[in-house]
Amino acid sequence: MNWKMREVVLTVALSIACGVLYLGWSTLWLPVSALVGPVGAEVMFGVWVLASPLIAFIIRKPGAALIAEVSAAAVEVFTGSHFGLSSLLIGFCQGLGAEMAFFLFRYKKYSLSTLMLSGALAAVGSMAYSLLANGFGYFTPGVLGATFALRIISGAILGGLLAKLIAESLAKTGTLQQYEIMRQRREQQGDTYGSVSGM
Amino acid sequence: MNGTSTRLARVNPAVKLTAHLVVMLFLMMIADPVTSALLWILSIVIGVLLGGWNIQYIIKRIVPYFAFFLLVFWMLAAFGKGEHIVWEFAWFRITEEGIYNGLTIAFRMLGFVTYGLLFTSTTDTTQLVMSMIHQYRLSPKWGYGLLAGLRFIPLFQSELAQMKAAHKIRGFHAQGKLKSFARYTLPLFTQGIRKAERVAVAMEARGFDGAKPRTYYHVPTIRGMDWMYCILLFTAVLGLTALSFSFGWLHWAWTGNSA
Amino acid sequence: MAPYLACNDVSVRFYGAPSLTLRNVTISVQKGEKVLLLGPSGCGKSTLLSVLSGIIPGTIEAEVTGDIIRPASVGVMFQDPDAQFCMLTVGDEIAFSLENRAIPRNEMDARIDAAMRQANLFVPKDTLIETLSGGMKQRLALACLLALEADVLFLDEPTAQLDPQGRQDVFYLLKSIAASDMTMVFVEHVLDGLIDWMDRVILLDATGNLIGEGAPQDVLRRYSKEIEAAGIWRPRLFPHTMDEVSADSSHTLQITWRDSLKQSEKRAQTPRQEKPDICNVRDLTISYGKTNVLEQISFDIKKGEWIAIVGENGAGKSTLLKALAGLEKGRRGDIYIQDRPIRKWPATKLYEQVGFVFQNPELQFVTDRVYDEVAFGGRIRKFDESVLSEKTHRLLQEFSLDAHRDAHPFTLSQGQKRRLSVATMLLFEQKLLLLDEPTFGQDEATSNQLLARLMQRKKQGTAIVMVTHDMDIVDQYADRVLWVSDGTIRFDGAPYHLFSSEEEIPGLIRPLSYEWERRMRNERYQHPIGTR
Numbered sequence: 007m008n009w010k011m012r013e014v015v016l017t018v019a020l021s022i023a024c025g026v027l028y029l030g031w032s033t034l035w036l037p038v039s040a041l042v043g044p045v046g047a048e049v050m051f052g053v054w055v056l057a058s059p060l061i062a063f064i065i066r067k068p069g070a071a072l073i074a075e076v077s078a079a080a081v082e083v084f085t086g087s088h089f090g091l092s093s094l095l096i097g098f099c100q101g102l103g104a105e106m107a108f109f110l111f112r113y114k115k116y117s118l119s120t121l122m123l124s125g126a127l128a129a130v131g132s133m134a135y136s137l138l139a140n141g142f143g144y145f146t147p148g149v150l151g152a153t154f155a156l157r158i159i160s161g162a163i164l165g166g167l168l169a170k171l172i173a174e175s176l177a178k179t180g181t182l183q184q185y186e187i188m189r190q191r192r193e194q195q196g197d198t199y200g201s202v203s204g205m
Numbered sequence: 206m207n208g209t210s211t212r213l214a215r216v217n218p219a220v221k222l223t224a225h226l227v228v229m230l231f232l233m234m235i236a237d238p239v240t241s242a243l244l245w246i247l248s249i250v251i252g253v254l255l256g257g258w259n260i261q262y263i264i265k266r267i268v269p270y271f272a273f274f275l276l277v278f279w280m281l282a283a284f285g286k287g288e289h290i291v292w293e294f295a296w297f298r299i300t301e302e303g304i305y306n307g308l309t310i311a312f313r314m315l316g317f318v319t320y321g322l323l324f325t326s327t328t329d330t331t332q333l334v335m336s337m338i339h340q341y342r343l344s345p346k347w348g349y350g351l352l353a354g355l356r357f358i359p360l361f362q363s364e365l366a367q368m369k370a371a372h373k374i375r376g377f378h379a380q381g382k383l384k385s386f387a388r389y390t391l392p393l394f395t396q397g398i399r400k401a402e403r404v405a406v407a408m409e410a411r412g413f414d415g416a417k418p419r420t421y422y423h424v425p426t427i428r429g430m431d432w433m434y435c436i437l438l439f440t441a442v443l444g445l446t447a448l449s450f451s452f453g454w455l456h457w458a459w460t461g462n463s464a
Numbered sequence: 465m466a467p468y469l470a471c472n473d474v475s476v477r478f479y480g481a482p483s484l485t486l487r488n489v490t491i492s493v494q495k496g497e498k499v500l501l502l503g504p505s506g507c508g509k510s511t512l513l514s515v516l517s518g519i520i521p522g523t524i525e526a527e528v529t530g531d532i533i534r535p536a537s538v539g540v541m542f543q544d545p546d547a548q549f550c551m552l553t554v555g556d557e558i559a560f561s562l563e564n565r566a567i568p569r570n571e572m573d574a575r576i577d578a579a580m581r582q583a584n585l586f587v588p589k590d591t592l593i594e595t596l597s598g599g600m601k602q603r604l605a606l607a608c609l610l611a612l613e614a615d616v617l618f619l620d621e622p623t624a625q626l627d628p629q630g631r632q633d634v635f636y637l638l639k640s641i642a643a644s645d646m647t648m649v650f651v652e653h654v655l656d657g658l659i660d661w662m663d664r665v666i667l668l669d670a671t672g673n674l675i676g677e678g679a680p681q682d683v684l685r686r687y688s689k690e691i692e693a694a695g696i697w698r699p700r701l702f703p704h705t706m707d708e709v710s711a712d713s714s715h716t717l718q719i720t721w722r723d724s725l726k727q728s729e730k731r732a733q734t735p736r737q738e739k740p741d742i743c744n745v746r747d748l749t750i751s752y753g754k755t756n757v758l759e760q761i762s763f764d765i766k767k768g769e770w771i772a773i774v775g776e777n778g779a780g781k782s783t784l785l786k787a788l789a790g791l792e793k794g795r796r797g798d799i800y801i802q803d804r805p806i807r808k809w810p811a812t813k814l815y816e817q818v819g820f821v822f823q824n825p826e827l828q829f830v831t832d833r834v835y836d837e838v839a840f841g842g843r844i845r846k847f848d849e850s851v852l853s854e855k856t857h858r859l860l861q862e863f864s865l866d867a868h869r870d871a872h873p874f875t876l877s878q879g880q881k882r883r884l885s886v887a888t889m890l891l892f893e894q895k896l897l898l899l900d901e902p903t904f905g906q907d908e909a910t911s912n913q914l915l916a917r918l919m920q921r922k923k924q925g926t927a928i929v930m931v932t933h934d935m936d937i938v939d940q941y942a943d944r945v946l947w948v949s950d951g952t953i954r955f956d957g958a959p960y961h962l963f964s965s966e967e968e969i970p971g972l973i974r975p976l977s978y979e980w981e982r983r984m985r986n987e988r989y990q991h992p993i994g995t996r
């Protein structure tokens with residue numbers, strides 16, 4: 007697994023961009039949860055797992071999804087967020103879930119369905135953490151089931167589908183020319199490569 | 206941050222991180238409100254004694270989380286399972302178990318926040334990365350990549366402000382939160398990617414490839430003081446747990462709960 | 465002799481770009497040579513440096529054909545000072561260069577101090593990089609480069625955002641460290657102080673083809689037509705010297721200087737026109753944290769006036785300009801735009817009246833395409849699409865950006881980005897244009913084009929306020945100059961009066977004509993007439 011420096015910094019930078027996005031999203035979360043209650047607000051959950059499918063889709067390397075989520079959490083630690091340390095634990099669980107999707111397809115298939123699966127599995131990961139740490143096990147089965155279902159659906163759509171949409175619009179701007187996602191596309195289209203040699 | 210010259214700030218960051226994570230995992234194993242509350246108070250005591258916290262700081266940084274405390278408590282009290290009904294209204298059914306569990310989880314969350322704050326308020330970013338490299342064998346590529354990326358955080362924040370300014374200047378006026386959210390998301394990502402690329406180029410152009418042997422300007426080590434802190438922290442945690450046990454308050458997460 | 469650094473028949477195409485950026489370029493450099501690459505903005509100079517230094521295709525991938533040889537250790541100073549740092553503080557940043565070379569820890573501090581001294585960067589080592597001004601960042605980049613002690617140094621416009629004195633200092637510094645065996649490759653638009661110690665100059669034309677090369681004097685003489693056609697800056701003095709020009713009263717340069725002095729003097733004497741004020745600044749104080757950057761500033765801007773803001777790096781010019789645009793809040797005092805406090809203007813209305821160009825052009829960009837970028841303001845304001853498209857095309861053409869209509873703004877060259885960011889502000893009729901260093905990184909042709917455009921706007925009654933380090937522009941274009949120093953406006957008046965005063969102007973260098981005049985005056989003083 008040989009990461010290029012460019013890919014390493016990209017992962018961190020995108021995690022941070024996602025972090026900024028999460029912050030903006032959080033300000034939307036409060037009014038929504040006031041309106042429909044915390045369980046209903048689970049609908050918004052998916053955006054918080056955006057980083058994994060997005061970065062894995064662009065970089066296409068084993069471990070990318072896990073690393074993305076953990077580094078997004080690390081960023082929170084470094085910025086001095088009070089949730090920093092717990093997000094490290096959550097990030098690990100979510101990232102592991104997100105990574106599973108790509109692992110299941112042996113890191114060969116990067117399609118919308120893989121991304122949505124990844125978002126959904128990230129939701130499962132976060133659910134596992136919530137059961138262990140946030141006392142979700144104490145909820146009544148009805149509430150628990152509803153939370154779980156909403157989270158998975160939201161993870162698949164706001165995590166997976168949104169990641170795909172963002173990545174595609176980024177690809178259109180030409181900013182991703184240097185990364186695996188575009189390289190594979192160029193290969194499919196049979197673009198030729200130049201090369202340099204020493205004299 | 207106010208605590209970078211305190212005693213806790215001199216504890217090796219990697220050691221501190223591990224110790225706090227261990228305490229947090231321990232908190233997850235505890236399922237009663239009293240022990241959870243004791244362990245939470247411990248973190249505040251440490252903050253005052255070793256982290257340079259004063260009353261104002263606590264009021265400013267921790268008290269806001271009481272709202273969060275109430276929210277967590279309410280959710281579990283109102284939606285949690287239980288038999289012994291205390292109060293019933295519309296679809297809310299408050300039970301003794303719900304209150305008990307709600308308090309446990311709410312104190313646990315507060316504990317997470319303060320142990321996190323204890324760490325972040327006394328840890329320098331660069332030192333933390335360097336200590337991850339030296340104590341945890343994090344590869345320099347990731348360590349320095351993380352540091353380079355961290356430079357973007359203030360940049361991103363000012364960038365978002367600048368981007369809003371740029372839009373304003375160009376005559377764009379965002380209506381509604383969701384719309385401006387959509388408007389700024391993509392540029393934020395594009396800028397992030399461009400920046401990342403250029404920093405990576407700059408780093409490699411300066412002879413960094415993550416594999417070659419290198420020396421370090423900052424070399425954090427583990428000293429006696431770091432062990433002292435761990436021993437102190439763990440002794441206190443176990444001591445409080447034992448105390449709680451001797452009064453019969455202690456419940457472990459796996460023994461099931463009963464009020 | 466085998467070349468030390470060379471490329472043979474190299475062509476480069478960026479992925480997604482419609483055409484080749486470099487076409488069959490062949491260059492070879494001997495060990496110890498100092499080479500200067502000249503060419504119009506956007507011709508591929510930065511790209512060529514990246515190829516020679518191995519960044520393309522090593523780190524940035526592109527289609528590259530041809531052969532390249534280079535020595536093992538190279539150092540690069542990039543065009544954009546913001547883009548080259550990866551640590552949080554000044555000391556750590558320089559240490560990063562040393563760490564990569566595996567310098568033992570105990571030598572580091574001394575070397576960091578030495579590098580900072582060499583680069584004239586006098587700030588504490590734990591200063592956060594983000595709080596440095598644009599010029600200070602360039603010095604830091606230089607310090608990092610010096611700490612690398614590479615065999616070959618590539619410098620891409622290392623002084624673009626430095627104040628004139630700083631620029632001379634950096635050139636002087638580079639010259640002094642340029643030991644005979646150090647190879648250096650420069651790209652610069654500003655040639656004075658640099659070209660005279662170059663061994664060779666290489667000329668590129670607008671499409672990235674080699675026009676010619678040779679010793680500086682020869683190239684300037686032999687290719688003067690091509691240089692003019694390509695719109696490349698020529699040195700203001702070189703190959704002549706001040707002594708030579710002063711001695712010969714029929715020297716063409718001396719005649720030009722006399723003329724221009726006369727003109728400036730005349731302009732300084734025409735009374736300020738009685739036009740209404742567009743902007744008033746009253747007792748403005750601005751601070752970052754606890755330190756006041758600007759204190760108790762007051763001045764007025766009249767309709768149709770051209771004002772230049774000058775000052776050392778870090779003096780607070782950008783801060784002042786941002787305040788005028790309502791982007792930086794004053795701690796005390798007020799700014800009035802058309803007699804109304806700026807705080808009371810609704811954003812949409814305010815920016816119909818006020819245009820602003822950031823020092824960093826990238827901050828300006830809000831779309832994915834060069835064309836859309838220019839058209840954006842018009843679309844927001846619901847211009848008629850056919851009028852808009854005509855206006856946009858004309859602007860793109862005037863700013864030589866037409867060929868890049870569909871490119872992403874970020875893939876442009878630094879100079880092109882600068883032009884684009886200015887173009888975005890020229891689509892509609894604001895009453896006040898605020899421009900932060902609008903001409904940096906431009907070649908002669910594009911710079912003149914840009915200034916002509918602004919002149920036209922001025923004639924239509926727009927007030928223009930620009931921050932600049934180019935004193936010739938100040939002298940030729942500005943009606944008034946504000947010199948910002950020590951947190952106040954130290955001078956507010958005609959450029960002629962500032963430049964012909966005897967006062968020291970730290971950080972700035974007078975245009976050559978004034979330098980010559982001062983010299984003549986001093987000589988006369990030393991040898992009063994009749995004593996000779």
Ligand SMILES: Nc1ncnc2c1ncn2[C@@H]1O[C@H](COP(=O)(O)OP(=O)(O)OP(=O)(O)O)[C@@H](O)[C@H]1O
Nearest residue numbers: 478505506507508509510511875876877878879880
């Ligand atoms: N990463 C990239 N992707 C696509 N096109 C690029 C990229 N980098 C540069 N170009 C294009 O290559 C051309 C040459 O750019 P370059 O930066 O080398 O110009 P330059 O001579 O340094 O100009 P300046 O003096 O303005 O800095 C420009 O037209 C630019 O749009």
Ligand SMILES: Nc1ncnc2c1ncn2[C@@H]1O[C@H](COP(=O)(O)OP(=O)(O)OP(=O)(O)O)[C@@H](O)[C@H]1O
Nearest residue numbers: 595596597598599752757777778779780781782783
């Ligand atoms: N966001 C900020 N936070 C703290 N200090 C700042 C900030 N921005 C600028 N400064 C400081 O304020 C001073 C003025 O900065 P400013 O950017 O206005 O200088 P300038 O005159 O435009 O310089 P230059 O010619 O280098 O662009 C500098 O000392 C700079 O370090």
Ligand SMILES: [Mg+2]
Nearest residue numbers: 510543877878
């Ligand atoms: Mg360039």
Ligand SMILES: [Mg+2]
Nearest residue numbers: 598781782823
């Ligand atoms: Mg400035």
